[in-house]
Amino acid sequence: MTTTTDAERGFSPRVALQKVGTSLSNMVMPNIPALIAWGILTAFFIPDGWTPNEPLASVVGPMIHYLLPLLIANTGGRMIYEARGAVVGVIATMGVIGGSDWLIAQENARLLEQWIAQGNAAADYAELGEVHMFIGAMIMAPLAAWLMKKLDRLWAEHIPAGFEMLVNMFSAGIFGFIMLVAGFFGLAPLVNGLMTLLSNGVGALVEAHLLPLVSLLIEPAKVFFLNNAVNHGVLTPLGLSEASQNGKSVLFLLEANPGPGVGILLAYTVFGRGAARASAPGAAIIQFLGGIHEIYFPYVLMKPILILAAIGGGMAGVAVNVAFGTGLIAPASPGSIFAIFGVAARDSYLGIALAVLAAAAVSFTLSAVFLKIGKQDDGDLAAATAKMEQMKGKKSSVAGALTGAGAGAGAAAAAEGSGHTGPIQRIVFACDAGMGSSAMGATVLRKKVRAAGFDDVEVTNKAISSLNDEWDVVVTQKELTDRARQRTGSAVQVSVDQFMNSPRYDEVVELVQQRNDPDAAEAGADEPAPDAAAADAPDSRPEGPEILAADSIVLSGSARDAASGIDEAGALLVAAGAVDEGYVAAMHDREATVSTFMGNGLAIPHGTNEAKSSITRSAMSFVRYPDGIDWNGNPTTFVIGIAGVGDEHLALLQKVAMTFSDPAQVERLENATTTEEILEILGDTKE
Incomplete structure (x- = not known):
């Protein structure tokens, strides 16, 4: 029996607030061009404008x-x-x-x-x-x-x-x-x-002189995806009223200032670990120049104390803006530094620049302190995702446990659970407002789908509120998946924990290949159904090589860190004749860009997509470290190496995920004394 949480039924207060915020935002966002046009009209033609003109000012x-x-x-x-x-x-x-x-x-x-x-x-x-x-x-x-x-x-x-x-x-x-x-x-x-x-x-x-205190409300609200509710539901109406009287309003800058977010991302760039550190520089560029503030929210969620850094940066920025009497003549949307200066009042450029710098500096300093002190096992996007699922009270699933794992694992599991069985023709990347983050995610995913040769598959972006149940695959940020599911119940739901370089994009491409490749479909149709074959000739099917063989299981590994753990797991794959040495090097390359630590003491290192030519057959290796090893700041007991040609290994991967989501099964793996026990716990390991 599957237990449905309040969030899945739509009763979550957070989800309800997000719905209200989305509704307010979706009424304002399409009309932002009109607001900008009004701001330009005001900036140039009112008596205090750049080029006063009484007829146009009317x-x-x-x-x-x-x-x-x-x-x-x-x-x-x-x-x-x-x-x-x-x-x-x-x-x-x-x-x-x-x-x-x-x-x-x-x-x-x-x-x-x-x-x-x-x-x-x-x-x-x-x-x-x-x-x-x-x-x-x-x-x-x-x-x-x-x-x-x-x-x-x-x-x-x-x-x-x-x-x-x-x-x-x-x-x-x-x-x-x-x-x-x-x-x-x-x-x-x-x-x-x-x-x-x-x-x-x-x-x-x-x-x-207390306006900076509003950051105590605005910054946490932003991180929990209520930024549109705060900005367009409250600050925009108040700011427009003030701007109509004074020609500018500081209220437009309270939420739009990119300083707090870019400070956090820069701190991760210098002091972060693993995937968070690798992806933070690109995220900072997109957030600061592109104005997509949502991109830094997961970095805060994976280490919640950083919300204090965001608040501190926000308060510093507001204080400087108030001190210099700055303001914008219209809302800045998206919150890019270019958009902000594009609608800045003519006397506010210096003050706004200093406010952004102050916000970024304070946010960076506080984030650096928080990242350097305390536990470092939170500095991993995959681990943070697992922790977020526990806090949200959602049942662990294969997709959740395999964030960043072998190609196809997460999307394949999501497809199984959705009941969607046909070809994949329409993919939508959905976010709160349907513009910033979803547009970026759809662009990355579209390029990957086109590169795989599927030019006829539609990949687009939309606001969650505009979705209906016509899509084959819906991709969302994990915080927003519940809301998307309510509108697209029959679609395959794929959640990502970051907008750049997410391994889930490759999984979606693999799912499209599996569903849309006619040759693969015909080959599958020619084979007898497993149950029928077993009934007619139970012993006639030749057994393929084991994906996880007893010789590829080590109960007490010798590695002491992630690098030597990859070498040990990779050497077992090479010894099994499944890969060559080049694949082990590709496993290190993968780890350098996206951490393969999954949480619950498990790491699943695997090679890059480019290294598939180094794979002879699908195989897995299993190494246990009773005393634990340091996996880039994460205590790790189990390392499972993966090499996959097609989807033969996916069933075992799903079994691994389900096993590691059950504490009792993990305890059995910890206490196992023979390779046979390991194989029994993980189930059938034949191709």
């Missing part, structure tokens, strides 16, 4: 007050109920905008009357500014679209033939009017009050 107000919220409303309604939801959502949002303006006008009239009564001149009264209904649009448009969808279902079966268009047009118009009135008198006062409360709160923090 467009600034209507654009932020009407166009941008209505664009967001259109997107939000369309997400729920396509074009019909978009129209009703825009109508309803117009009611919220009108209601807000009416309330502000009433309040200005009341305050002006008091001002005059106090003996002041009417011309000296400073009116309250407009409240821009970004949050109102994010609430009202999806709500109106959802209600319209429910109402349509009530009478869908009762419309007389020929009257469908009439009913559809009038029902949407009438309901849109009703929601406009509801927004005018109901939601507008609530949003006005909320925006006033939030603005006053931010203002109080600024005046008290």
Whole structure:
């Protein structure tokens, strides 16, 4: 029986928060170009802009007050109920905008009357500014679209033939009017009050010089994939309101500053170990220049104390920005250093540069201290993945236990569990917003699929919220897999723990080769089913060589570190006639780029894909180290060497994974006194 966790059923509070954040983000992200256009208009043509122009400046107000919220409303309604939801959502949002303006006008009239009564001149009264209904649009448009969808279902079966268009047009118009009135008198006062409360709160923090404290909330929220909820759900609406009055806002910089993330990645580059150290430099370039902040989240998750480094860097950056009075004229999306300077206010370039440097320096320093002290067995992406699964309460699986193992192991297991049996024609890499990290992952995976000769296989990227159950393979970051599974239940779910150089990409390619190669399919069809063959002639099938032979098992190895452990496991493969010496060298090459430490005291070294020509047949070796060895900072008891030609070794690999996910079985392996016991625990080892 399979136990389903709360997260798998969709009840996880974290998953629920991510869903809300994704919905908010998906309403804003497609409209970022309009926000940038408004920012350019503001930067150049308002009285304080680079080239003041009164006629063009007259467009600034209507654009932020009407166009941008209505664009967001259109997107939000369309997400729920396509074009019909978009129209009703825009109508309803117009009611919220009108209601807000009416309330502000009433309040200005009341305050002006008091001002005059106090003996002041009417011309000296400073009116309250407009409240821009970004949050109102994010609430009202999806709500109106959802209600319209429910109402349509009530009478869908009762419309007389020929009257469908009439009913559809009038029902949407009438309901849109009703929601406009509801927004005018109901939601507008609530949003006005909320925006006033939030603005006053931010203002109080600024005046008290406490704005850096918001990093205590923002940085942890980012790492747990709530960055879009914080940025686009809260900071963007507040920042746009402030920018419309002051020409810039520091709120746009609170989440977008790349300094904290790049500081952590640089620290891993200098002080990290294994795969984390090897991949950190490239990740730093992508995060800093490409603006994909999600790429550093797994590095923090594998050593959670580093969240303090992110917070420290964030606070330092905010403090410098506040001290220099910096701000952006529009949201910076993605959070690239180029995007930030592209929308920076004309007086903020120096301050922003210093803020980024300060954030990176503080984050780097704290990360360096945390990486140098404490246990070093967390400095491995594969080990961190296993640890993340335990913290999340998810049942261990072959795919999880073999992160970074032999080609095809993780994806093959995921395919078995999914029930998907046909060819692989459509692959999607999904992330929270469907832009930054998923676009990069899809690019890497697409190149590998094309290089393997499968030009007809579609590989693209999307937001999780836009997925439906039409995909063959869905690739996501491990933190987001539960949400993707809810929308694509019949697809093969493949989780990655990093966006660059993930071994899972090669596994997906192998899965495509297995499913889409006609020659391989015909060869398999010509062979009798195993059960039938066994029934008809149980002794007629010739036994192939053993993948794990007794001669390839050592109960007490002599190695003392990863390098000598690879040599020992590789020498057994060479002695078995499965590989040549060049494959052992390729095992060292693999270890130099991606650690093969799996967790639970197990390492599974294997060669690179380029070394497959050095393999004669599929084989495995097993070496036990009763006193343990140091595998690049990870205590290791078992080393299993792998060499695979096709998929003969996958069944045994899956057995190995299941064995090492069971503490009782691991204890049996530790206490075994003969090679026969090892073979019995691991099961059938024939090809």
